[in-house]
Amino acid sequence: MPTELVMTHExxxxxxxxxxxxxxxxxxxxxxxxxxxxxxxxxxxxxxLVLEYQxxxxxxxxxxxxxxxxLFEFDLTDPPEFRAVRDATPFxxxxxxxxxLEGLRLLDDAYAQExxxxxxxxxxxxxxxxxxxxxxxxxxxxxxxGSCHSRxxxxxxxxxxxxxxxxxxxxxxxxxxxxxxxxxxASDEDHAQAQQWRDDKxxxxxxxxxxxxxxxxxxxxxxxxxxxxHEISSRCYSCGSCNTTCPTCFCFDINDEFDLGLTGGRRxxxxxxxxLAEFALVAxxxxxxxxxxxxxxxxxxxxxxxxxxxxxxPYCTGCxxxxxxxxxxxxxxDVSNQIIEAARQGVQG
Amino acid sequence: xxxxxxxxxxxxxxxxxxxxxxxxIGKWQMTELMVLLRLQTESGENLEHEPGQFLxxxxxxxxxxxxxxxxxPTQTDSFELxxxxxxxxxxxxxDLRPGDFVGVRGPYGHGFPIAEMEGRDILIVAGGIGxxxxxxxxxxxxxxxxxxxxxxxxxxxxTPSDRLFLDDVAAWxxxxxxxxxxxxxxxxxxxxxxxxxxxxxxxGVEIDPDRTTAAVVGPPVxxxxxxxELLAKDMREDDILxxxxxxxxxxxxxxxxxxxxxxxxxxxxxxxxxxxxxxRSEAIEVWAPxxxxx
Numbered sequence: 001m002p003t004e005l006v007m008t009h010e011x012x013x014x015x016x017x018x019x020x021x022x023x024x025x026x027x028x029x030x031x032x033x034x035x036x037x038x039x040x041x042x043x044x045x046x047x048x049l050v051l052e053y054q055x056x057x058x059x060x061x062x063x064x065x066x067x068x069x070x071l072f073e074f075d076l077t078d079p080p081e082f083r084a085v086r087d088a089t090p091f092x093x094x095x096x097x098x099x100x101l102e103g104l105r106l107l108d109d110a111y112a113q114e115x116x117x118x119x120x121x122x123x124x125x126x127x128x129x130x131x132x133x134x135x136x137x138x139x140x141x142x143x144x145x146g147s148c149h150s151r152x153x154x155x156x157x158x159x160x161x162x163x164x165x166x167x168x169x170x171x172x173x174x175x176x177x178x179x180x181x182x183x184x185x186a187s188d189e190d191h192a193q194a195q196q197w198r199d200d201k202x203x204x205x206x207x208x209x210x211x212x213x214x215x216x217x218x219x220x221x222x223x224x225x226x227x228x229x230h231e232i233s234s235r236c237y238s239c240g241s242c243n244t245t246c247p248t249c250f251c252f253d254i255n256d257e258f259d260l261g262l263t264g265g266r267r268x269x270x271x272x273x274x275x276l277a278e279f280a281l282v283a284x285x286x287x288x289x290x291x292x293x294x295x296x297x298x299x300x301x302x303x304x305x306x307x308x309x310x311x312x313x314p315y316c317t318g319c320x321x322x323x324x325x326x327x328x329x330x331x332x333x334d335v336s337n338q339i340i341e342a343a344r345q346g347v348q349g
Numbered sequence: 350x351x352x353x354x355x356x357x358x359x360x361x362x363x364x365x366x367x368x369x370x371x372x373x374i375g376k377w378q379m380t381e382l383m384v385l386l387r388l389q390t391e392s393g394e395n396l397e398h399e400p401g402q403f404l405x406x407x408x409x410x411x412x413x414x415x416x417x418x419x420x421x422p423t424q425t426d427s428f429e430l431x432x433x434x435x436x437x438x439x440x441x442x443x444d445l446r447p448g449d450f451v452g453v454r455g456p457y458g459h460g461f462p463i464a465e466m467e468g469r470d471i472l473i474v475a476g477g478i479g480x481x482x483x484x485x486x487x488x489x490x491x492x493x494x495x496x497x498x499x500x501x502x503x504x505x506x507x508t509p510s511d512r513l514f515l516d517d518v519a520a521w522x523x524x525x526x527x528x529x530x531x532x533x534x535x536x537x538x539x540x541x542x543x544x545x546x547x548x549x550x551x552x553g554v555e556i557d558p559d560r561t562t563a564a565v566v567g568p569p570v571x572x573x574x575x576x577x578e579l580l581a582k583d584m585r586e587d588d589i590l591x592x593x594x595x596x597x598x599x600x601x602x603x604x605x606x607x608x609x610x611x612x613x614x615x616x617x618x619x620x621x622x623x624x625x626x627x628x629r630s631e632a633i634e635v636w637a638p639x640x641x642x643x
Contacts, residue, residue, distance in 0.1 A: 071366040074409035079391065079450040082367050082409075115601050115616075118365045251605030254366070254598050256412045265410050267366065274605060282596045283414075283435045286569050288609070288631060298608075298631075306611035 002151075003175075005183035006190050008164035015182045017046040019092050026063050027094040028053045040093075051095055051132050051158070051165075055140070055319055059247035060100050061107060063093050064123040067244075067271050071119070071254070075264040085266075086122060092177075094130040098150040099142045099317040101131050103247025105152035109311050110250050119269075128173050131157040132165075133197060136205045139320025141333050144209040147317045148202055159194040166194040207333045211340045213304065213314045219343040220305040226293070228342060232335055233293035235328040240273030242299065242322035242330075248307075248315040249273075274298055304336070364601065368407050368452030373445050374427060379513050382434045383478070384443050385419070388451065389427045396453070398422055400486035401460025401564075401592055401620040405600050406430065407452035408445075411438040415597040415615070418456065419481040419514075421488035431481035431513065457600035458619050461486055461564055461590060470499035470560045474575050476547045476567025480504055480513050482592055483566050487521060494526055498560055503530045505547030505567075509540045530554060547571065551578045558583040564620075566592040572635035576623060580637055589623035591635060 007015060019025050020043055028038045029048040038053040040060045058067075075081040096104075104124075111120035131154035142148040151157050155174030158165040167183055169175050209216060243249045253272040258265040272279065275296070280289040289295050307315040316332070323331040375387030390396065396404070398418045407413040414436075420429035432442045445451070471490055475483045490500050502521055506512045512533070522529045530550035532543040543550050547567065561584060565575050572591055579589050595607030595614040602613035610629040612618065617625075626632035 076409060079370050079372075080409045080452070082452065084367060111603060113602065115364050117599065117601050117603050250603065252598065253604070253606075254413060256407075256410050258410050262410075267407075267409075267413070269366070272605070274608075279606060280596065280608075282594055283433075283439075284568075286594075288595065294631075301610070302608070306608075309611060 003169040004186045004191065004194075005167045005169065005178070006161070006164055006186045007158070007167050007183050010164075011182050012051075012164060013046040015178075016043075016049050016094065018179075019094070019177065020045060022092075024089060024091040025049075025094055026060070026091060028056060040095075043094075049095060052135070052160070053095070054137060055097065055099075055134075055321060055324070057245055057321070057325065059103055059245065059319065059321065060093060060096050061103060061247055061250075063091070063127065064104070064120055065107065065250065065252075065271075069119065069269045071267045071269050073264065073266045074256075076262070086119075088122075088126065090126050090128075092128045092130065094132075096129060096131045096154065097134040097319075098131060099134075099140075099147045099319040100247050101129070101152045101154050102145075102147035102150040102317045103319070104129070105150070106248045106311070106313065106315055106317070107250055108153065110248075110307070110315075113310075128177060129154040130174075130177075133157070133159045133201065136201060137320070138206060139323050139331075139333075140205050140318060141207040141209060141320065142318035143202055143205045144207075144333075145213060145314050145316055145318040147319075148205065149198060150317075159197050161190050161193040161197070163190070166190055207320070209333060209340070210337045213308060216336065216340060217305050217308040217314070219340060220301055223339070223343045225297075225339050225342060228335070228338055229293040229297040232330055233291075233296040235330060236275070236292055236296055237328055238275050238277060238292055238295065239327065240275045241325040241327065242332075243273035243275055244271055245321035245325045247317050247319055247321070248303070251279075274302070300335070300339070365454070366599070368405070368413075368454045370450050371453045373447050373449045373451065376445065376447055379431070379515075380511055383513055384432050384434075385514075386430050386432060386442070386445065387420075387427050388430065388453070390453070391450070395425050396428060396456055398428065398456040398485075399460030399463065400489050401482055402456040402458050403482075403597070403600070403615075403619065404428075404430065404453050404455040405457065405597070406442070407454075408438060408441050409452065411441045413452070413598075414438050415457070415600065417482035417485070417592075417619075419484045421485050421492055423489055423492040431478070431484075433478055455600060457597070458615055459617065461592075461620050463489070466562050466564075467496045468498060469562045470501065470557060471497055472499075472501045472554065472556055472561050472563040472579075473503065474547060474551060474563060474565040474567070475502070475504045476571040476575075477506060477511070478513065479566030479568070479571075479592075480506075481566075483564060484514055484517060486564055487527075488517065491521065491524065491527065499556075500527045501530070501554060501556070502527060503547060503551050503554060505532045505534070505545075505550065507533065508535045509533050509537055528554075546574070548574045548578050551575065554582075556582055556584070558585065558588075562588045562590065564590045564592075569594070569634055573637055576635060576637040586624045586627065587622055590620055591623060591626065592620045593618055593626075593632070593635075595619075 370391035598604035602616035
């Protein structure tokens with residue numbers, strides 16, 4: 001069991017203020033023009049940090065896998081020169097919900113799979129992470145995918161209690177972040193309150209999958225749900241919002257950009273989406289997933305079947321972002337349960 | 350730096366996106382759309398590829414694309430790539446001249462399983478530009494002739510003027526220890542060989558199905574018909590090797606573009622056994638119709 005301490009309400013601003021003084025800190029803050037909505041961004045002061053917030057639109061994976069990432073720069077000299085431009089500045093990512101911590105762990109596994117790519121681990125090694133517990137809404141289904149109480153990837157984890165936060169110290173780096181003045185010993189009452197928070201949270205999750213991840217993977221793999229895919233895809237606009245908001249999606253595109261002077265430029269990696277029509281297009285015009293239903297089906301299989309089999313856990317953290325973002329109101333829980341029900345009744349496409 | 354258990358920063362060129370330099374040392378225009386480039390890494394290091402593997406090739410500003418090696422690994426001082434002008438990058442590569450540079454990273458993927466193919470009869474079936482990656486294998490077999498049983502090359506092109514590697518083709522044809530079968534779909538006055546798609550000459554090839562491994566590369570539409578012919582010759586599904594094309598952006602099984610059901614073509618392939626593709630719905634275009642099996 002990790003060390004558990006208490007950071008009082010009074011000590012919280014000082015603690016985060018000191019982290020911000022030490023170096024860049026990214027965390028949830030209110031959007032400038034959208035009061036009540038929060039996003040992960042660099043914090044200017046501890047006042048910017050909002051520790052109790054509803055799930056952000058874009059998950060914190062962007063701290064390590066930015067939507068637009070310069071892989072290297074080049075000069076069009078003879079021979080051409082390639083120049084690494086990786087930012088090595090250490091930073092701290094704070095205020096990460098358990099489902100998003102789990103998302104980071106899943107991307108650790110995906111990017112570390114042989115042959116491991118170099119960018120993700122280099123960026124992960126730059127950061128300390130502080131998790132916080134959360135209050136679920138009607139889209140959350142973390143209890144179905146095992147991420148509800150995740151402490152993955154973080155160095156400290158904070159749970160609200162009456163006199164402040166219970167602080168779980170999970171790594172040596174977490175221990176180093178704390179000063180004696182920040183924390184006090186936790187009492188039995190503090191532990192009990194934190195446990196009550198966790199119990200209440202779990203009880204507040206109302207959405208859920210009607211099968212375990214293992215069973216759902218088997219149902220997907222053995223069944224043919226073409227009719228369901230056709231129905232879902234008849235509503236889908238192939239906009240890719242489900243992918244861009246997903247904490248476990250890691251597909252990308254790579255393109256070159258010229259400088260205006262045409263003497264150099266950069267190779268840029270950008271988020272990509274398997275729902276976009278051209279995602280599986282090859283030179284010569286053949287598209288291996290030309291039809292929308294094939295792309296919708298692919299997304300479900302990738303999240304709950306292919307990657308589940310590869311890594312032993314679904315590539316879904318139950319955060320509900322794809323359902324919140326979907327302009328066609330395609331809900332990941334509803335569709336999954338529709339498939340589960342059809343499979344169990346033997347009603348397949 | 351903070352240590353995380355399952356995160357291991359890697360400096361290896363095949364794990365990074367930044368290419369190394371290679372210099373063009375030879376260029377041959379093979380057809381209107383196809384150019385053959387001979388290259389050397391600027392470091393002088395041999396890339397040590399296997400036949401069937403591919404390289405990510407860049408022209409800064411134009412981008413990067415996967416291109417199969419078309420030279421044999423037995424050619425150690427340089428390597429060759431065959432480039433079809435189909436887009437901005439490949440068209441710019443047609444303008445390269447000896448002395449010019451490209452960026453390369455790789456090799457990537459699983460090529461042909463040479464160790465398992467040794468001692469067996471090798472039936473090579475090439476359609477169109479599929480001859481490019483297979484040239485690497487054919488020349489490897491030609492250079493290590495005693496390591497293999499029969500060497501059979503079946504090569505179909507659309508027209509006589511689309512045929513590639515004419516010097517190699519003539520050399521294979523002249524060797525007593527290689528059996529060659531050539532066809533074109535649309536013959537002209539100069540053509541004296543067989544007429545028809547690649548399955549036409551393939552049908553006439555007699556093989557010992559227990560001793561034969563088939564290596565097949567061609568356009569997507571070709572695989573199903575070649576599978577039917579090979580199964581009709583009683584070949585085992587496990588002994589049929591198909592190399593597939595997808596859009597590889599990273600080559601490391603990360604970018605997602607080449608995913609075929611649960612497989613990444615760039616890492617698990619591009620060379621697959623027919624049996625690997627049979628159970629996978631996104632490879633359905635290569636499946637022989639059910640009645641053709643066994």
